[in-house]
Amino acid sequence: MRFVFLLLLPILIYGKAPIAxxxxxxxxxxxxxxxxxxxxxxxxxxxxxxxxxxxxxxxxAFLTQKYLDQLGYRTLLTRKSDIFLPLSKRILIANRSPCLLFISIHFNSAKNPEASGMEVFYFEKEKGKKRSISSKKLAGLILTDLVKRTQAKSRGIKNGNLFVLREVKVPAVLVEGGFITNFQERNLLKQRDYLDKIARGIATGIDQYLKPKNVLGAS
Ligand SMILES: [Zn+2]
Known part of the structure; x- marks a missing residue:
């Protein structure tokens, strides 16, 4: 009986059982x-x-790999060095692997030097299609966490008919982590601590998508 009480203690304290x-x-x-x-x-x-x-x-990408690894995922990088890799090759790497998700990491540019902030693209082929719904949800979770961590301006999640997002078979998003053409943002992007926040945001968004009940992933 005492044992049962001890088992129930976390539920009595927190109101619900912790999810391992x-x-x-x-x-x-x-x-x-x-x-x-x-x-x-x-x-x-x-x-x-x-x-x-x-x-x-x-x-x-390397920092994101580190955090995903810590959260218990396996990762595959399309490139690990400064090499040119055609988009078709990137798609092939993803489609030939048993991956669950595809995350492309980019940074933005604009003619207007004032343009700033982060946006995440997904591809919505037809409204209501399972992969589109999943990609959109993933984009939202990643952007929310990115903006929370970096305090960057949110430019929202966007439906983009981008080759990689269109051709990869699993839910896929493309993160635009800030504007290189904006002086203030460029200064931030030069700092490893800031890239670290972006990587944590991406990893946490993925974790929340795949393990929505895991409260640890939201820390
Ligand atoms: Zn780019």
């Missing part, structure tokens, strides 16, 4: 992390301070 959720090593979900651009494709670029999209995308 972990994946066993063999069924750890696989997430594909795609660092945008690479090699001759530099992506967005600016000077003073010098900043290239391909470099910060890769740095953020």
């Amino acid at each position: 959720y972990s994946f066993s090593s063999k069924d750890k979900p696989l997430i594909v992390i795609d660092a945008g651009h690479g090699g001759i494709s530099t992506g967005a670029k600016a000077h003073h301070p010098f900043c290239e999209e391909k470099r910060i995308a890769l740095a953020t």
Whole structure:
């Protein structure tokens, strides 16, 4: 009886049973992390301070990998170095793997130097399609956490007919983590601590999507 009481104690204190959720090593979900651009494709670029999209995308991809690893996921990076990788190859890597989700990491540019903030793209082929609904939900969870951690302006989640999002078979999103063409934001993107916040935001959004009842993932 005393044993039963001890078992019930957390429920009595917190009102509901704590949810212990972990994946066993063999069924750890696989997430594909795609660092945008690479090699001759530099992506967005600016000077003073010098900043290239391909470099910060890769740095953020590695940090995201670290946090997903800590949360109990397996990861596959489409590129691990400064190499050019055609979009078709990125899609092939994802579609040939048993991945559950595909996350592409990019940074933005605009003619207007005032443009700032973060946005997350998903692809909605037809309203109500399962993959579209899932991608949209994932985009929302990631953006909410990103904005909370970085205090960046939210530009919202957007339906984008982007090649990688369209052709990958699993729920897929493309994160635009800030504007390289905005002086203040570029300065932040040069800081590892800030990229770390972006990576944590992406990893937490993924975790909330896959383990919605795991309260630890929201910390
Ligand atoms: Zn890009």
